[in-house]
Amino acid sequence: MTDYNNWQFNMWFLPKWDQEEISNELKLAHDRYHVYVNDDFVGNRALLTQNEDIFAVEDYLRKEGFEEFNTTLEGDHFMIEAYNDSEASKMKDMLETYLQIR
Numbered sequence: 841m842t843d844y845n846n847w848q849f850n851m852w853f854l855p856k857w858d859q860e861e862i863s864n865e866l867k868l869a870h871d872r873y874h875v876y877v878n879d880d881f882v883g884n885r886a887l888l889t890q891n892e893d894i895f896a897v898e899d900y901l902r903k904e905g906f907e908e909f910n911t912t913l914e915g916d917h918f919m920i921e922a923y924n925d926s927e928a929s930k931m932k933d934m935l936e937t938y939l940q941i942r
Contacts, residue, residue: 873918878928883939894918900938906931
């Protein structure tokens with residue numbers, strides 16, 4: 841039996857490996873990513889709907905005027921590499937607030 845947001849699903853009719861696969865797919869809507877700027881942890885970003893993705897963080901930074909950075913996704917780590925230290929510091933401050941609100 842799988843518990844998903846207080847809903848109980850009885851999957852007795854599926855082989856065990858199918859049950860685990862379905863459980864993993866149900867969790868995708870609530871993925872959580874750890875966000876780093878220049879290897880410093882800034883906060884977590886939870887994806888609450890299937891339409892959201894972690895690259896919304898990159899879009900937010902670009903809308904705020906940051907241009908000189910690169911992003912990579914390594915598992916559940918969203919890594920942002922800022923090209924200069926003063927921009928990285930400003931970016932960290934903005935992202936800390938952004939991630940707390942989201």
